Amino acid sequence: MTLDVEDLLRQGMERFAEKVPVPSGLARRAARARRRRLTIRAAAAAGAAAVAAVTVIAATGGADAGGSATQARTTAYVVSRVEKALADQHLVLRGRTTSGDWGPSFYWSYGPRNRFMELTDSAEPYIAVGTALIGGKLTGVYVTYYNRRWSLLPEGAAPGSACSMAGTLEMAGPAPPARNWPAFIQATLACGAASVTGHAWIDGVKTVRITGSPVTEKLSPGEAGAIHEKWVRSRWTLYVNPRTYLPVRLSGSSYTYGGPMPGYYSSGATDIRWLRPTAANVAKALVTIPPGFRHVSSPANQ
Amino acid sequence: MAEDQRVENLEEFLARRGQALLRTAALLTGSVQAGEDLLQAAIERLLRQRSRLDGDPEGYLRRTLCNLATDEFRRQSTWRRKLHLLQAEAPASPDATAAVDLRDALVRLLGQLPPQQRTVLVLRYWEQLNGPETAELLGCSEYAVKSAASRGLRRLRELAGGLQRDETQLHDVTARTGEES
Numbered sequence: 001m002t003l004d005v006e007d008l009l010r011q012g013m014e015r016f017a018e019k020v021p022v023p024s025g026l027a028r029r030a031a032r033a034r035r036r037r038l039t040i041r042a043a044a045a046a047g048a049a050a051v052a053a054v055t056v057i058a059a060t061g062g063a064d065a066g067g068s069a070t071q072a073r074t075t076a077y078v079v080s081r082v083e084k085a086l087a088d089q090h091l092v093l094r095g096r097t098t099s100g101d102w103g104p105s106f107y108w109s110y111g112p113r114n115r116f117m118e119l120t121d122s123a124e125p126y127i128a129v130g131t132a133l134i135g136g137k138l139t140g141v142y143v144t145y146y147n148r149r150w151s152l153l154p155e156g157a158a159p160g161s162a163c164s165m166a167g168t169l170e171m172a173g174p175a176p177p178a179r180n181w182p183a184f185i186q187a188t189l190a191c192g193a194a195s196v197t198g199h200a201w202i203d204g205v206k207t208v209r210i211t212g213s214p215v216t217e218k219l220s221p222g223e224a225g226a227i228h229e230k231w232v233r234s235r236w237t238l239y240v241n242p243r244t245y246l247p248v249r250l251s252g253s254s255y256t257y258g259g260p261m262p263g264y265y266s267s268g269a270t271d272i273r274w275l276r277p278t279a280a281n282v283a284k285a286l287v288t289i290p291p292g293f294r295h296v297s298s299p300a301n302q
Numbered sequence: 303m304a305e306d307q308r309v310e311n312l313e314e315f316l317a318r319r320g321q322a323l324l325r326t327a328a329l330l331t332g333s334v335q336a337g338e339d340l341l342q343a344a345i346e347r348l349l350r351q352r353s354r355l356d357g358d359p360e361g362y363l364r365r366t367l368c369n370l371a372t373d374e375f376r377r378q379s380t381w382r383r384k385l386h387l388l389q390a391e392a393p394a395s396p397d398a399t400a401a402v403d404l405r406d407a408l409v410r411l412l413g414q415l416p417p418q419q420r421t422v423l424v425l426r427y428w429e430q431l432n433g434p435e436t437a438e439l440l441g442c443s444e445y446a447v448k449s450a451a452s453r454g455l456r457r458l459r460e461l462a463g464g465l466q467r468d469e470t471q472l473h474d475v476t477a478r479t480g481e482e483s
Contacts, residue, residue: 009408009409009423009427010427011405012405012409013329013427016409019334020321021324022321022324023341026338027345028309030346030348030349034350228339264346
């Protein structure tokens with residue numbers, strides 16, 4: 001028997017396709033999955049705070065860092081410089097994140113206050129995460145404007161330690177987490193979780209580029225179940241102005257995979273500006289919950 | 303436009319065109335369930351490209367389905383595991399139903415091809431796209447499309463030939479066993 005594979009294949013496809021039903025609710029399921037990803041991403045931004053001290057990284061891994069003793073001295077020097085600079089200036093951080101995966105995003109931070117906000121294409125608020133004043137106390141909140149809901153962020157979510165996977169995952173998120181940055185960076189470089197990888201020109205400034213080592217971590221059961229993937233792989237790169245000791249850009253990327261479907265890659269770059277702490281600028285570092293928004297018990301319910 | 307409204311509009315679009323897209327997705331993946339997963343992943347990508355939601359999303363979804371199916375080598379191993387089970391279910395009968403079985407088997411055997419060859423064959427024999435159209439959709443050269451189609455068909459012939467030989471051998475064994483008993 002000779003095989004006319006092409007005809008048989010065509011007929012086989014038609015027979016196979018006859019059994020395929022009209023899909024129902026796929027767009028809603030996809031929208032839910034996307035929102036869950038947003039929730040996971042927002043969790044990474046929770047508690048973000050002053051990045052200024054990240055600067056330390058730059059000098060820590062400076063070009064003259066030869067032996068460990070030299071590096072330790074350099075690190076200590078830079079950490080002290082950055083701490084002093086931050087203490088003197090009390091600057092407000094404003095970050096603007098661009099990404100092919102998400103809408104335009106802004107990040108404001110001043111001391112313990114911070115606000116991360118993603119906008120729609122038409123510049124309407126989409127999600128916000130950060131600190132809000134509730135009962136006179138700074139509290140972590142997550143707001144979703146598309147369905148007019150908000151929730152409190154879980155307390156006690158301390159930033160990951162410098163050499164932990166959690167630390168890198170947070171750095172690769174949309175906004176850097178709250179932490180003692182000088183100590184974090186010092187430890188990160190000391191343990192090899194980050195290294196100086198050269199220079200890059202940004203807005204006419206020859207910045208120092210520091211790259212965190214990529215890490216892979218298993219998603220929590222809840223997260224894994226929500227997006228049907230098991231693993232997340234993240235990395236980050238920081239660019240620091242060597243003259244002012246202030247970071248000018250932080251880029252991060254993450255890739256979730258390990259489910260039945262192709263993996264999901266997202267990346268973004270945050271351009272950082274340092275602003276005077278005027279009342280208006282400081283106010284922008286707080287999330288405001290619009291009246292009429294419904295309070296739900298956890299971000300997962302949004 | 304609010305996101306909820308966009309999603310509802312997309313549901314309406316899928317009510318009209320979703321079955322055609324799902325058929326392609328199912329052929330690319332080997333099962334309706336995996337096809338739904340693939341289509342959902344494509345829709346999720348569409349949702350983050352908000353500007354595309356205001357136009358006709360079909361072209362984008364179709365292209366994304368093919369790219370996701372082609373790019374992901376991991377899917378191939380999943381497919382092969384499923385195919386092994388499916389092949390075991392195929393009746394080994396050399397009678398008049400053999401041709402029908404072979405048609406079904408060929409569709410299942412698609413999963414043993416590399417992703418690009420499989421995608422090219424689905425686009426050619428299901429979507430009825432010609433070489434230039436396929437090349438444009440996959441973002442590759444016409445030569446690559448022709449080469450993938452040719453190699454894919456050759457491989458399918460080999461696999462189908464092997465399937466036929468197995469069936470014949472099984473039939474012979476069954477016949478002999480029947481004679482001896």
